[in-house]
Amino acid sequence: MKLGANRAGLGIFLLLLILSFANAEAARIGDIVETTPMEQAARFFSLSDKAVQLALAGSVLLGISCGLLGAFLVVRKMALVGDVLSHAVLPGVALGFLWGMTKNPVAILIGATAAGLLGTFTVSLITRTTRLKEDAALGLVLASFFAVGLCLMGMIQKLPTAEKSGLDKFMFGQAAAMSGADITLMSVVTILTCLLVIVFYKELLVISFDATFARTTGIPVRLLHEAFMLLLAFSVVIALQAVGVVLVSAMLITPAAAAYLLTDRMHRMLILSAIFGVLAGVAGAFFSFLGSNLPTGPFMVLAASTIFAGAFAFSPKHGVVPRWWRRRVKGDRIGRENTLKAIYQVLEAADFKSEGVTTAELAKHRHNTLETTLRDARKIARFKLVDFDDVRGVMRLTNEGWRQAKIIVRNHRLWELYLTSRANYQLDHVHDDAERMEHLLGEDTVRELERRLNFPQTDPHGRVIPSVRETTTSREP
């Protein structure tokens, strides 16, 4: 299934590749400035404009390649390496430009990739040969390379002969500045990335999670790591034009981090990460397109961050809101079960002779205020566990209430008995543990406990362990 999805993805690239050749002489978006946001939006969605098609194709391609490789960065805890790589490419961009004094994509790709890899190599060299720690090495290389790049860029901008249009867009990105040649290059890199990830999926997976094991199974760890870093550098460089040097690391990390929150399986994370990358890229291109001459990179990053915030809040398993809700639901259930247990204990103290329990009795038993007890009573009445007479303040357990109250008391006493008789706990040490365990024991565990304790009748304090057998068996066919 995974392979199928990726093959479909490959088909789309090939389509885009063909599209990109057709659009080699597209107009630049910046040509028309005096338009309203509405007109610009219409232009964007109609896709009739060749410049829009180019920008869109570029955003999709960079979203896929950055998303795929970023997923590995996030699971390998190498997010800061991506940051260093993306800043360190700047001098390479300048040198690539100087080569032919034009914005030749291939020259810039070679120069920037070399500079980026030199940067990551320098980091590992510093940490290996000096006592400086990795954080200092990362910060140092990042800022030093960037400074050299700024110097070179400054010098280029003062050259009178240089045809320097577009070089300043490398800082914060401008999707509209992409040309047909850029798109061709991006397609090639994206296809290479997809091929690497599909063909060496298993190997990359093992390297990411257990490098030692990978080495023992004979996987060429070093070689694959180098290939990975090379493609990472390529992806950073092709994204530069649209996202900019300063923020390109976010396009590696943020979509992947959002995907990491949503799934536990690597192949799903890769697909989600690529999808988020594409969404962020397209949304960023769209919003920067609304205004005149706005940088694209920050908008793409903000779109990615919005996706991340959504995943952070609402991811079913790891999201903050669902987890908070689950805790609340569980807390409510424990509260109800404790109230039922207290009612049972009050009834038990009167040898089950009285019909119901008054709120006053319950409050006395639990050392609570009347008000709190009243609130508890209403809570369990809402779940039809008791019939609550609000005027007289009398609670009468329903059938379901009886069943649940018996279960919780049984669990508590069984566990106390188990701890004293099998785990050699002192009698006065078992109550607190049983208070917690009573809410967690399932039916199967209870049956196993009863079997091991030879179906006991009384707990270590001498009180009767209520039997729930007749009610539970009656529910089973």
Place this chain on the structure above:
Amino acid sequence: MSFIPEFNFQKVFVAPWTTDFASFGWIVLMGFLVTLACGLVGNFLVLRKISMVGDATSHSILPGIAVAFLISQSRHPLIMFAGALVAGVVASVLIEIVHRRSRIKEDAAIGVVFSTLFAVGVVLISLYAADVDLDADCVLYGELVSVGAEPRAIIAGIELAPMSVCIMGVVCVGVIVLLLLFYKELLVTSFDPALAITLGLRPGVIHYGLMCVLSLVIVSAFRSVGAILVVAMLILPGATAFLLVQRLPAMLWLSVLHSILCAIGGMHLAVWLNCSVGAAMVVTGTLLFVLAWIFNSQGRVLRRQND
């Protein structure tokens, strides 16, 4: 017309100290003050292995500065500082939340949060403040060159240094005073937090104090050298000194020397190559680091041969 300008000794080395001293003197002084304040604080970042916090902070204060500017419509240093401090605190709280409340690891949490805040800052500036004197280029390059042309601060009728040089000087003095006052606390908490607790010092308080001073230094240096070069100014002096000496006082003195050399060397380099002064100062600092690196490992190799 070659790319690297012709080396003219008169222009590069003599003119800045004679005929053009009026502007270059201030540039060197300002560069020195910025590098000194950053370097002194940065020493402790390097020692505490939290160098990347400097990177994250310098990026994430941008929206604070932008919002403060948009609300007040002024570039008063105190307003900028207030905005930046708020943004810095918001950033560290957000990193903490993302890191603690989900399974995202700390490195990715830092990456996500600071890039988001930086993007917010750039968007705000390019949407609302592009035509005013706060623009995206100043975020990257800083404006060290124009420091000599600024209006002079006038106190009690006497014309003093340019406004930003005065502020940076005050920040420097503040950093040095704090360093002298809390030297022992900083020393112990940096090297042995457990010992610090047993001595009754509070590493948490010292840490947050250091973070506050870091924000202050970054904000005041930000205008001169830009958001990213600040990171280099923070880490380079400490890292270079760390390679050469073993003791903290020696490290601090070496970083002072490093700032002087950076400021002067960077100015000459910028005049020669005709590029951004801030970037040239960082390049000079990098060269000094590389020298320290080579001689350090050379020394180690020699020692090993003697053994």
